[in-house]
Amino acid sequence: MKILNIDHLGVAVDSIDQAVSFWTDILGLSLEGTETVENQKVTTAFFPVGTNELELLESTAPDGPVAKYIAKNGPGIQHVAFRVEDLDAALAELKAKGVPLIDTVPRPGAGGARVAFFASESRQRSVG
Amino acid sequence: MEILKIDHLGIAVNSITKAKRFWSDVLGLAFQGIIPAEQQKVTAAYFTVGESDIEVLQSTSNEGPVAKFINEHGEGIHHVAFQVDDIEAALNELKENGIQLINEKPIIGAAGGGKIAFLHPKATGGILIELCECERKRS
Numbered sequence: 210m211k212i213l214n215i216d217h218l219g220v221a222v223d224s225i226d227q228a229v230s231f232w233t234d235i236l237g238l239s240l241e242g243t244e245t246v247e248n249q250k251v252t253t254a255f256f257p258v259g260t261n262e263l264e265l266l267e268s269t270a271p272d273g274p275v276a277k278y279i280a281k282n283g284p285g286i287q288h289v290a291f292r293v294e295d296l297d298a299a300l301a302e303l304k305a306k307g308v309p310l311i312d313t314v315p316r317p318g319a320g321g322a323r324v325a326f327f328a329s330e331s332r333q334r335s336v337g
Numbered sequence: 338m339e340i341l342k343i344d345h346l347g348i349a350v351n352s353i354t355k356a357k358r359f360w361s362d363v364l365g366l367a368f369q370g371i372i373p374a375e376q377q378k379v380t381a382a383y384f385t386v387g388e389s390d391i392e393v394l395q396s397t398s399n400e401g402p403v404a405k406f407i408n409e410h411g412e413g414i415h416h417v418a419f420q421v422d423d424i425e426a427a428l429n430e431l432k433e434n435g436i437q438l439i440n441e442k443p444i445i446g447a448a449g450g451g452k453i454a455f456l457h458p459k460a461t462g463g464i465l466i467e468l469c470e471c472e473r474k475r476s
Contacts, residue, residue, distance in 0.1 A: 212365060212387075218343065218417055220464060222462055231462060235431065237339060258342060259340075259343070259388070259420075260388060261342055286414045289346055291386065303363070308363060
């Protein structure tokens with residue numbers, strides 16, 4: 210598979226409204242926009258960082274993956290997203306190599322992207 | 338301050354040898370080498386991903402920060418490093434804004450001798466953030 214770059218870092222927060230000022234006023238990033246991804250029960254806020262992005266994640270439901278992550282670990286880095294050339298081929302390769310996948314087929318992500326999640330090794334951190 | 342990009346993601350692991358199989362053999366990232374960083378009681382292995390790196394960290398001591406992180410959280414994403422153009426200016430700005438720092442002054446980074454400093458997770462919403470004024474050669 211060909212991983213092109215770090216697309217974004219996903220950071221779980223209790224409240225995007227409360228978290229935004231750290232990333233904008235303190236670190237000088239710009240809020241590009243927000244979007245709710247229903248199938249993940251999450252609202253996302255995107256901040257460009259050079260050619261990468263930072264994505265804040267606020268759960269829209271107590272049983273969403275972000276809410277469950279925060280309940281277990283507290284707020285923090287929830288996932289890293291790698292951009293690939295061909296997601297279908299990448300997933301087929303991971304399956305062939307025996308890597309357990311959270312998504313065996315791509316699902317819709319924020320910004321019209323196709324995404325798939327899996328966790329590396331024993332940790333439950335999502336790498337999508 | 339101006340943050341230029343995500344410089345690297347720090348991943349805490351028990352074994353660089355095992356981690357290398359995942360990042361290189363499974364994900365196909367280019368392995369750049371292993372660098373000791375005794376000041377932080379770690380050995381670091383680097384894998385290129387676009388204009389950034391994955392920095393895989395194995396503790397050299399049970400008392401090191403990475404060992405303590407793994408004891409508390411298990412293996413996983415340890416920190417994110419943002420590249421800045423002027424780290425002294427960035428740290429001064431953060432201090433003026435009352436942001437708690439782990440390093441009040443820059444220290445020398447593990448690879449390539451760049452200048453780095455860490456912000457305290459209490460100030461960042463629970464994330465260990467590293468700032469670095471560094472430019473590593475990536476092949």
